Amino acid sequence: MPTRDRGLKRLADSVLLPGFQGTSPPDWLRRRLGDGLAGVVLFTRNIAGFAQVAELTAALRAENPAVLVGVDEESGEVTRLEVATGSSRPGPYALGVVDDVVLTEEVACGLGADLAGVGVNVDFAPSADVNSNPDNPVIGLRAFGADPGLVARHAAAFIRGLQSAGVAACAKHFPGHGDTSVDSHYSVPVVGDDFEGALLPFRAAIEAGVKTVMTGHLLVPQVDAEMPATLSHQVLTRLLREELGFEGVIITDGIEMAAVSSVYGLGGASAMAIAAGADAICVGGENSDELSAIVIRNAIVDAVVEGRLPEERLHDAARRTSALGAWAAGGVRSAGSPRAEEIGLHAARRAxxxxxxxxxxxxxxxxxxxxxxxxxxxxxxxxxxxxxxxxxxxxxxxxxxxxxxxxxxxxxxxxxxxxxxxxxxxxxxxxxxxxxxxxxxxxxxxxxxxxxxxxxxxxxxxxxxxxxxxxxxxxxxxxxxxxxxxxxxxxx
The missing domain is CATH 3.40.50.1700 (Glycoside hydrolase family 3 C-terminal domain)
Structure with missing residues (x-):
């Protein structure tokens, strides 16, 4: 294989966060991590308890010390670590009802300590969506509320809490999935009228130093009437990077979701997302095997070779993702709250x-x-x-x-x-x-x-x-x- 081809494949791998099957890393994943794969995303199929997750992440880190290990642990309805028992912390909406930012930060700090303790260093939380449409089929209680100001202050508090424990927070789903009536797992939602209100929590998240932002597979007619946000240069580069000034890592929502993959395919959507300004491709669902990871890697390489994806853009994405891995490898910053075990029930009672x-x-x-x-x-x-x-x-x-x-x-x-x-x-x-x-x-x-x-x-x-x-x-x-x-x- 020509040296440049090998280099491009390694570069493409350095922006991928695939899922996988099982509670221990398969051989293909170990091999790819050793060759520069950025990291992985854990789902409930990978989790059988705290001790097992710690053992799993240690095995991943043995292959790549700067591996990014991400998980959807929002607390409340969306939990992965506590899927067998239900979450020991209420979700964002309950925290918004209490409206005590000190409590929200303390809850998030305890969550971060739990995640760091089992080797997870990226949490795809909080949802910075403003749930202004009560009929929203996918956000609802995952948001802190329906008021942009309230969501902004609690998203910022949650980010501070998580990141104080050495876990990178992720504000999602940019630029806001709250005022929609369609689930992007199945189709493309269209963002409603209050676009400035939807952006307010993301502005607060950036001011709070959030390490990552996750894109939503959303059509934003106020910015780009043709391409979903994940694939839109106007949304990711001009709005998020240039106007809002975000310098961290832009991570896609699951690239297998029908809102993007049904039209462009796994590989096509991934290459387009990197070209638009994304830095890391999250792959979940049933598309969690080596073949899917190879398809995506090869599609990114082909896009570079064919001139659809500038090589310097791919280098920039890899640089940002690598910098996040270096930050995360710094370890736990805070031991968490001494009340971590009881604070969740305390918060639920107050709500x-x-x-x-x-x-x-x-x-x-x-x-x-x-x-x-x-x-x-x-x-x-x-x-x-x-x-x-x-x-x-x-x-x-x-x-x-x-x-x-x-x-x-x-x-x-x-x-x-x-x-x-x-x-x-x-x-x-x-x-x-x-x-x-x-x-x-x-x-x-x-x-x-x-x-x-x-x-x-x-x-x-x-x-x-x-x-x-x-x-x-x-x-x-x-x-x-x-x-x-x-x-x-x-x-x-």
Whole structure:
């Protein structure tokens, strides 16, 4: 192989962050890391516990001491390290409801210490999206809120906390996925009208020294009406680099997502992203094998050879990514908060909002209830294996609690359920009921027969007029369920 070809392939590898299968690094990944691959992205398929992740990352680092190990650990709904148990920290929306930036920074610092402790040095968090569209199918509770100023100050606090522990934070999904109604896993969302408001948290993130920014596969007509942001020179170079002054690493969202790969292919989209100004290509989903990594590497090399990607742009991307690896290799800067284990539950408790609509003292419940959990289909960012709900923590506080989970409900099924409650107190648990008509119908049906019931909303509480008592947790993390159970039983 000609020397230049080998050099270009190594250079292309130095901007790739592929996923892989299994809980230990496969041979192809070890080999490629030794040859200059920038790093990897971990998913739940790679995680079986904290000790195993530490062993895995040590094996990766043995091949490349400056390897970048990234993960989506937002806390709350999107967790990878705690996928088997649910997150020990509430998600961003709950932190925004509390609106205590010191608390947000402390939560993030503890999270960073956990990540650093297992060898992860890049966290694809926080979401700097402004969730101004309550029907957004993919952001929702992953945002700190719907107000740009609130999102800005909490995104900055989260970044400070993470990076104090030596973990690079990543503001996403630039230039803002909040005011959209389409999930970019499947198609191309179009950004709404308040573009300046959407940019405010990213400006704050840059001022806070965020090390990385993740692109959104979004069409931004205010800047480029033709190309999604990930592939747009106007968005990545002229807006993010030149206007906003970001000097860190621009990382793509999963390049396999249909919003870009369905049109341009894995390799084509990757080469176009680097040409537009991205510095690192994130590869996830099912496209997590050596063949996909080779396809992307070769497409980048071909783009250079054919003049579609200037070689100096690829060198610039590699330089920025290498600098991030050098920073991350510096190790832990902070030991984290001494309250790290308890701060998550403390934050979840502070976020809970109780609306009492009955003069009768419905709470606390003093006998074992029947808990009915209405479970919708989650978006691809949220792992389906992550447990959630109020039934489990209530069962621990009140032995004998009965739990029924429904993924859809018709009238006869609900009638059968009502007849089986045997006079128990009823707790109805919803998750984004405003987005799922079947949930609202089920709640109304149950409340018609049992108006004294308690309703717990673990998604966005667009309505608080349901149930004799309505409890909003602003999240479905394990600690959010615990906080709701404590309110129900009078332990809060």
């Amino acid at each position: 809970v909002k109780v609306t009492r609509r009955s003069a009768a003292p419905v709470l606390p419940i003093t006998s074992a209830p029947h808990v009915i959990e209405l479970s919708p289909e989650m978006n691809l960012a949220i792992d389906k294996k992550t447990p959630w709900g109020v039934g489990e923590p209530l069962s621990k506080l009140m032995p004998g609690t009965v739990v029924t989970r429904l993924q859809g409900a018709d009238g006869p099924a609900l009638e059968n359920l009502l007849s089986s409650t045997n006079g128990r107190p009823m707790v109805i648990v919803a998750r984004d009921a405003h987005r799922y008509p079947w949930q609202l119908q089920a709640i109304e049906h149950l409340l018609c027969a049992r108006p004294e019931s308690v309703v717990v909303e673990m998604g966005l509480p667009e309505r608080s007029d349901l149930g004799a008592v309505h409890i909003a947790t602003y999240g479905s993390a394990r600690v959010c369920g615990q906080a709701a159970a404590e309110v129900i039983t009078g332990l809060s």
